[in-house]
Amino acid sequence: MHSVDMLIWQYTIGIIVLIVLPMIPVIQAVWSKEGYAPLPVNLKYTKDPRAIAKQFDRYFTDAYDIDALEPGARIESDKLGTLEVLGPVFEKNVYSGMVYLPHKSVAPPKTKFEREVVARDEVVFGDHCYARVVRTGKKLILGEENCIVRWIDAEGAIYVGRNSHINIASTPSTMHLEKGVTFHRLYAYPILTSHTFAFKKSLQHIRDEHLDEAMIDKNLLYISERTHTLSENSILFRSMVTQGDLKMERGAKVFGNIKVNGDVTLADDCFVDGNIIAEGSITIGENCFIAGDLFSRESIEIGSYSQVGTSEHTKSVVAKKRIRLAEHIAIFNYLLTDEVGEVG
Amino acid sequence: MEVVIFLLKAYLLVFIAIVTLYMIRHFVFTFNRLFGEQKLYYQDIMDNEVPFVTVIIPMKNEEFVAGQILERLVSSDYPVERLEIIPVNDHSEDATGEIIEKYAAAYRHVKPFHRLDKEDKPGKAHSLNDAMEIAEGEIVVVFDADYQPPDGIIRELAIGFKDPEVGAVMGRVLVENCATNMLTMMLELERSGGYQVDQQARYNLDLIPQYGGTVGAYRKEAVLKMGGFDPQVLAEDTELTYKMYLNGWHVAYANRAECYEEMPENWLDRAKQIRRWARGHNQVMFRYLVPLLASRYLNFKQKLDGLLLIFIYMMPTLLFFGILSSLLLFLAGDVEIVAGLFFLIFVVSLGAFGNFAPFFQIGAANFIDGRTKALRLIPLFAFNFVFYMLYVSLGFWDAVKDVFRKAEPYWDKTKRYQRGANHA
Numbered sequence: 001m002h003s004v005d006m007l008i009w010q011y012t013i014g015i016i017v018l019i020v021l022p023m024i025p026v027i028q029a030v031w032s033k034e035g036y037a038p039l040p041v042n043l044k045y046t047k048d049p050r051a052i053a054k055q056f057d058r059y060f061t062d063a064y065d066i067d068a069l070e071p072g073a074r075i076e077s078d079k080l081g082t083l084e085v086l087g088p089v090f091e092k093n094v095y096s097g098m099v100y101l102p103h104k105s106v107a108p109p110k111t112k113f114e115r116e117v118v119a120r121d122e123v124v125f126g127d128h129c130y131a132r133v134v135r136t137g138k139k140l141i142l143g144e145e146n147c148i149v150r151w152i153d154a155e156g157a158i159y160v161g162r163n164s165h166i167n168i169a170s171t172p173s174t175m176h177l178e179k180g181v182t183f184h185r186l187y188a189y190p191i192l193t194s195h196t197f198a199f200k201k202s203l204q205h206i207r208d209e210h211l212d213e214a215m216i217d218k219n220l221l222y223i224s225e226r227t228h229t230l231s232e233n234s235i236l237f238r239s240m241v242t243q244g245d246l247k248m249e250r251g252a253k254v255f256g257n258i259k260v261n262g263d264v265t266l267a268d269d270c271f272v273d274g275n276i277i278a279e280g281s282i283t284i285g286e287n288c289f290i291a292g293d294l295f296s297r298e299s300i301e302i303g304s305y306s307q308v309g310t311s312e313h314t315k316s317v318v319a320k321k322r323i324r325l326a327e328h329i330a331i332f333n334y335l336l337t338d339e340v341g342e343v344g
Numbered sequence: 345m346e347v348v349i350f351l352l353k354a355y356l357l358v359f360i361a362i363v364t365l366y367m368i369r370h371f372v373f374t375f376n377r378l379f380g381e382q383k384l385y386y387q388d389i390m391d392n393e394v395p396f397v398t399v400i401i402p403m404k405n406e407e408f409v410a411g412q413i414l415e416r417l418v419s420s421d422y423p424v425e426r427l428e429i430i431p432v433n434d435h436s437e438d439a440t441g442e443i444i445e446k447y448a449a450a451y452r453h454v455k456p457f458h459r460l461d462k463e464d465k466p467g468k469a470h471s472l473n474d475a476m477e478i479a480e481g482e483i484v485v486v487f488d489a490d491y492q493p494p495d496g497i498i499r500e501l502a503i504g505f506k507d508p509e510v511g512a513v514m515g516r517v518l519v520e521n522c523a524t525n526m527l528t529m530m531l532e533l534e535r536s537g538g539y540q541v542d543q544q545a546r547y548n549l550d551l552i553p554q555y556g557g558t559v560g561a562y563r564k565e566a567v568l569k570m571g572g573f574d575p576q577v578l579a580e581d582t583e584l585t586y587k588m589y590l591n592g593w594h595v596a597y598a599n600r601a602e603c604y605e606e607m608p609e610n611w612l613d614r615a616k617q618i619r620r621w622a623r624g625h626n627q628v629m630f631r632y633l634v635p636l637l638a639s640r641y642l643n644f645k646q647k648l649d650g651l652l653l654i655f656i657y658m659m660p661t662l663l664f665f666g667i668l669s670s671l672l673l674f675l676a677g678d679v680e681i682v683a684g685l686f687f688l689i690f691v692v693s694l695g696a697f698g699n700f701a702p703f704f705q706i707g708a709a710n711f712i713d714g715r716t717k718a719l720r721l722i723p724l725f726a727f728n729f730v731f732y733m734l735y736v737s738l739g740f741w742d743a744v745k746d747v748f749r750k751a752e753p754y755w756d757k758t759k760r761y762q763r764g765a766n767h768a
Contacts, residue, residue, distance in 0.1 A: 035715060
């Protein structure tokens with residue numbers, strides 16, 4: 001073959017390989033417009049910690065006519081499958097379908113519900129019970145070492161026995177967690193660990209005692225030290241940002257927000273009238289009172305007799321990693337971790 | 345002649361080094377987004393004490409979209425007693441003013457602000473500055489008129505200010521009209537790369553996430569202390585980002601605070617838009633390069649990221665000279681600058697750098713978003729890249745001229761289509 005012909009042949013091959021072939025999927029995409037739809041954004045989305053339960057209620061009432069349900073009935077639904085309506089006596093140890101409890105019920109120890117349990121009235125689970133979901137219209141009491149795989153939601157108070165796992169739990173009422181309970185997300189008003197504790201610390205009282213508006217410096221206090229310490233019983237009337245760790249000694253008070261680009265440690269009896277935001281971990285000692293949010297990109301540990309938020313000022317405890325709550329603490333009213341939370 | 349050859353080679357080598365740096369940066373971002381630890385934004389905080397928020401919507405001849413955005417905003421779940429909405433009628437000559445008044449009559453927290461006096465200079469910066477004077481909110485949220493804010497987005501943006509170090513918060517922008525044609529789909533792919541990977545990675549790595557001027561919020565007091573927005577600068581968003589960091593504030597990125605916008609549906613409108621952005625961004629570069637390097641608030645990696653970010657709209661111009669240098673060296677028969685290796689790096693760098701959102705970054709972002717079929721358009725970005733090189737370079741020269749010009753720059757407004765009306 002002549003060298004010029006050879007060159008033309010090589011260029012033709014080159015154009016086909018480098019330009020035409022990569023363009024085949026392009027032409028196909030432009031032609032079919034497949035996958036062109038905008039990414040979905042729910043324009044009506046609004047944050048609601050009980051959204052799962054509410055959504056579930058809608059599915060449930062769409063699928064079954066619950067007014068007509070009496071103990072012993074079995075109903076089929078295309079959406080949700082078989083629903084078994086139980087009376088006050090639980091005859092089996094294992095229920096493989098969805099269960100509906102129209103009346104006040106007590107599930108004996110070691111009962112296993114492989115699917116959802118929906119109750120109209122108060123429900124009590126004995127020790128070592130298992131369920132995927134529990135949704136009740138009134139109070140819910142879980143015995144020791146229960147395991148709820150997905151979530152629980154109650155219109156009334158929730159009591160969770162020792163060493164239970166509840167994953168996600170929500171109620172507009174109080175939630176009592178005993179030692180050893182593990183969780184992922186909690187919402188209650190308030191969340192209490194062991195219910196013997198008089199949790200009502202008075203924010204207004206502390207503010208009245210210390211706070212004079214004129215004393216508050218609205219400028220941020222920047223601290224570049226590697227470790228900064230607020231000494232015992234000291235009071236700071238401004239928000240602060242530290243580049244390193246922060247330590248608050250016993251009885252220290254801050255009237256302002258705290259941002260720490262390291263770890264925060266509060267000794268016992270400390271008070272913060274603001275949020276604590278930390279890039280590192282947050283450790284709260286005993287009998288502390290945080291009137292703001294706790295937010296950590298690491299872990300959070302809260303000591304006994306401490307309180308976060310008040311009944312008028314509902315706040316959150318949010319950690320990317322572990323949350324560890326001692327006994328006898330109160331949190332108003334939301335708690336979330338990406339990993340695992342534990343009481344004890 | 346030898347001196348010229350030497351200079352051309354030196355330029356090419358320096359340029360290759362810079363482009364390679366960008367390539368590494370984007371690779372690090374993509375790797376971080378795919379495999380690194382993701383930084384938690386504050387959206388999970390639930391708190392009944394929320395700041396007073398003023399939403400400002402600058403509007404000039406926005407009758408096609410004014411009703412749509414106001415309808416979305418009045419249905420917000422943010423407490424009405426802690427919210428005011430200020431639509432700014434900036435010398436509109438259409439029905440924008442009447443639409444705003446209609447909403448003001450129906451909702452007490454919609455407080456129209458008409459800028460119709462000839463002495464009131466038009467423009468987004470002037471509108472924001474004037475609206476801030478009457479705004480009661482401690483936090484200002486800004487939306488452009490063609491956006492469709494979801495009900496929960498004001499809370500998602502405002503909650504970021506629980507962190508006293510955060511001066512501004514930026515949400516994520518999604519292209520609502522991406523199904524219209526090939527251009528809008530490509531812009532959505534690009535947007536995805538810019539937000540889902542680039543912004544999030546910069547937030548993860550504690551670098552400099554950018555405030556984007558819309559679907560964003562800032563502390564009013566902080567901005568007023570910094571002198572408000574400069575009408576001479578077309579990229580008031582980029583300027584605010586740098587001002588914030590130079591004054592010790594941080595910008596937080598809220599990836600889940602998503603909002604639809606309209607993008608240009610033809611290449612001419614896109615050309616004008618990209619030229620305007622390039623001009624504004626380079627104005628910021630001329631103004632803030634030295635303060636950035638001298639800042640006492642920024643660490644080394646933030647300065648490096650800030651530097652790479654501030655230079656990004658100058659790169660196409662440098663690239664143009666890079667190509668020119670290669671061509672001249674080729675014609676001079678002197679192209680062998682350690683030829684094999686450097687040529688390879690050059691080609692790879694160019695391919696990776698592409699049109700500001702490198703291909704692998706776009707690919708990863710859309711993979712995360714679950715949008716994979718549209719990725720078949722990626723080879724087209726090679727052509728897009730030439731298009732951007734031209735218009736971004738023009739924008740750069742506009743910014744150079746602005747350095748010597750006193751008058752406020754004139755710019756073309758992007759055409760609206762109101763494709764989202766039915767969606768909303």
